Amino acid sequence: MPVYEFECPKGTVTERIVKVGTDTIDCPECGEKAKKIISQCAFELKGGGWYADGYSSKKS
Template sequence: MPMYEYQCDACGQVFEARQKFSDAPLSDCKLCGDGPVTKLISQTAFTLKGGGWYQQGYGSAQEKAPAACAAASGDSGGCASCPKAANE
């Protein structure tokens, strides 16, 4: 369900309400209960829930490929932790 922002015309407070698309817009302030409210146009929030691409493709459980060794690419210097540099 989407989140909508409203601003109270009486108290000026801004609040959020989670509503279905089919729900009618709010008409009274839920904070002060006194004044009419205006629906604001605001930046939307994007939430991914459940299984899917995040858990399967971008989760932290997957290992990253090790970096290429400098000695393997033809550099004679290598690196301190490089097994080729230690063997030479």
């Protein structure tokens, strides 16, 4: 069973074993919906923004 990390709007990260396809859980801290953090790899790509730079420099 995979372990996923979920982050709620208040920034609390919870590790939880869930079924594949589960996108949100109820945060145990505040009760808000916590969204699944897909993976470490995807997270890094989002933060880096290298692909966005590549597209904009090609245009001009």
